[in-house]
Amino acid sequence: xxxxxxxxxxxxxxxxxxxxxxxxxxxxxxxxxxxxxxxxxxxxxxxxxxxxxxxxxxxxxxxxxxxxxxxxxxxxxxxxxxxxxxxxxxxxxxxxxxxxxxxxxxxxxxxxxxxxxxxxxxxxxxxxxxxxxxxxxxxxxxxxxxxxxxxxxxxxxxxxxxxxxxxxxxxxxxxxxxxxxxxxxxxxxxxxxxxxxxxxxxxxxxxxxxxxxxxxxxxxxxxxxxxx
Amino acid sequence: xxxxxxxxxxxxxxxxxxxxxxxxxxxxxxxxxxxxxxxxxxxxxxxxxxxxxxxxxxxxxxxxxxxxxxxxxxxxxxxxxxxxxxxxxxxxxxxxxxxxxxxxxxxxxxxxxxxxxxxxxxxxxxxxxxxxxxxxxxxxxxxxxxxxxxxxxxxxxxxxxxxxxxxxxxxxxxxxxxxxxxxxxxxxxxxxxxxxxxxxxxxxxxxxxxxxxxxxxxxxxxxxxxxxxxxxxxxxxxxxxxxxxxxxxxxxx
Numbered sequence: 098x099x100x101x102x103x104x105x106x107x108x109x110x111x112x113x114x115x116x117x118x119x120x121x122x123x124x125x126x127x128x129x130x131x132x133x134x135x136x137x138x139x140x141x142x143x144x145x146x147x148x149x150x151x152x153x154x155x156x157x158x159x160x161x162x163x164x165x166x167x168x169x170x171x172x173x174x175x176x177x178x179x180x181x182x183x184x185x186x187x188x189x190x191x192x193x194x195x196x197x198x199x200x201x202x203x204x205x206x207x208x209x210x211x212x213x214x215x216x217x218x219x220x221x222x223x224x225x226x227x228x229x230x231x232x233x234x235x236x237x238x239x240x241x242x243x244x245x246x247x248x249x250x251x252x253x254x255x256x257x258x259x260x261x262x263x264x265x266x267x268x269x270x271x272x273x274x275x276x277x278x279x280x281x282x283x284x285x286x287x288x289x290x291x292x293x294x295x296x297x298x299x300x301x302x303x304x305x306x307x308x309x310x311x312x313x314x315x316x317x318x319x320x321x322x323x324x325x
Numbered sequence: 326x327x328x329x330x331x332x333x334x335x336x337x338x339x340x341x342x343x344x345x346x347x348x349x350x351x352x353x354x355x356x357x358x359x360x361x362x363x364x365x366x367x368x369x370x371x372x373x374x375x376x377x378x379x380x381x382x383x384x385x386x387x388x389x390x391x392x393x394x395x396x397x398x399x400x401x402x403x404x405x406x407x408x409x410x411x412x413x414x415x416x417x418x419x420x421x422x423x424x425x426x427x428x429x430x431x432x433x434x435x436x437x438x439x440x441x442x443x444x445x446x447x448x449x450x451x452x453x454x455x456x457x458x459x460x461x462x463x464x465x466x467x468x469x470x471x472x473x474x475x476x477x478x479x480x481x482x483x484x485x486x487x488x489x490x491x492x493x494x495x496x497x498x499x500x501x502x503x504x505x506x507x508x509x510x511x512x513x514x515x516x517x518x519x520x521x522x523x524x525x526x527x528x529x530x531x532x533x534x535x536x537x538x539x540x541x542x543x544x545x546x547x548x549x550x551x552x553x554x555x556x557x558x559x560x561x562x563x564x565x566x567x568x569x570x571x572x573x574x575x576x577x578x
Contacts, residue, residue, distance in 0.1 A: 165499075165503055165505065166503060168505070169503050169504050169505045170504040170505070171503075171504060175504075183455060184455060184456075184504075184505075184507070185456070185504070185505045185506075187500075187503075187505040188456060188489045188505065188506075266492060267496075268505075270456075270458070270488075270489030270490055270491070270500065270506075271461070271489070271490035271491075271492070272488070272489060272490070284492070285461065285463075285464070287392060288386060288388045288389045288392060288461065288463075288464040288492070289388050289392075289461075289463040289464050290388070290391065290392050290395075
């Protein structure tokens with residue numbers, strides 16, 4: 098195998114950094130949303146659930162278009178960027194993190210919500226009779242019991258961010274080390290007929306995706322067995 | 326729906342599709358370099374009016390189209406943004422030899438939405454901006470011309486950290502029109518009908534002329550509409566449109 102150019106390693110590192118950052122933020126943001134969706138009796142909660150799920154159906158170009166406008170100098174992103182003397186959040190790592198969080202949100206919220214749903218009311222009622230405060234019950238009862246949901250959400254959020262392409266292409270500007278992630282690097286290699294590099298990376302992504310999905314299935318199976 | 330109704334509907338659809346294919350117009354698929362988008366649309370409309378044939382246009386970077394054509398994409402003509410790829414398509418055995426000609430010579434321009442920003446090469450030297458938009462220099466000839474210009478001015482190394490790259494010239498333009506990049510190297514043709522902002526028409530001595538060649542692909546060699554389109558592109562109506570969009574012509578053709 099011919100040596101791979103160093104920019105591939107830069108792209109791999111960047112992709113992992115982006116996916117890890119986005120996943121951590123996703124867990125922080127998605128957990129309260131999932132909890133609320135699971136517990137609330139509000140009639141409009143399914144409307145909120147629908148908004149969270151929209152990226153499943155919307156083409157990445159729709160999100161990319163809105164993000165390009167919203168992150169830019171005439172949108173809120175420009176105001177935020179102004180705090181450190183920049184004009185736009187597009188073409189930045191931070192901008193990609195924002196895009197990834199929006200795009201991967203349903204993949205994290207849904208499994209966690211399902212896990213909370215599966216708990217039912219009983220464990221929390223028992224905790225309450227033992228005088229646990231709602232916060233304490235949440236951390237010591239709900240979260241540990243919903244662990245498989247968190248695990249699934251983490252893996253899917255990470256993997257889906259790694260697989261993101263359309264949004265990054267539209268708001269990234271293909272800057273090595275900042276916004277040129279693996280999927281964009283592969284696109285560039287194909288566009289410029291660099292077949293060797295493209296095929297190595299593409300094969301790597303197939304192996305990665307296989308490993309992710311297989312591990313998900315094994316987790317599911319184990320959880321099902323534990324539940325028996 | 327009853328079976329009878331279904332039968333009538335099927336019959337209706339079948340009749341309608343028969344009628345629409347019974348006209349004499351043919352259709353051809355043309356891959357068009359993104360910088361030529363607006364001009365190509367206007368040419369296709371004039372072509373339709375004159376010949377009745379449809380030219381179905383796809384837009385993208387020349388590199389992307391070259392790759393797709395080598396993988397058997399259903400294009401019959403390629404309007405490239407350079408002369409290298411049409412030459413290569415012929416030597417690859419995918420293009421019709423002798424069909425290649427220069428339909429336009431592209432002009433590179435540095436443009437900003439801000440009416441006071443671009444004041445010639447001094448603007449590049451000052452570096453008083455945070456993002457400079459170009460298109461992928463390997464896949465798109467205007468990107469290569471932009472890089473060549475900055476190298477001629479010995480500014481490439483200092484400006485390189487400010488680059489943002491569009492996958493094609495349309496995206497490079499869009500980064501500037503949305504204001505996400507303050508300025509960018511784009512094609513003069515993209516500013517047709519737009520007098521806003523500030524611009525610097527890059528002098529021709531700073532970059533190699535962008536000779537944009539058309540080539541008839543083997544897939545289109547026996548397609549009436551494709552052959553007619555190639556001829557139309559050389560004719561006076563098409564040239565008037567091309568000139569209007571700011572392109573120059575080959576003095577030898």
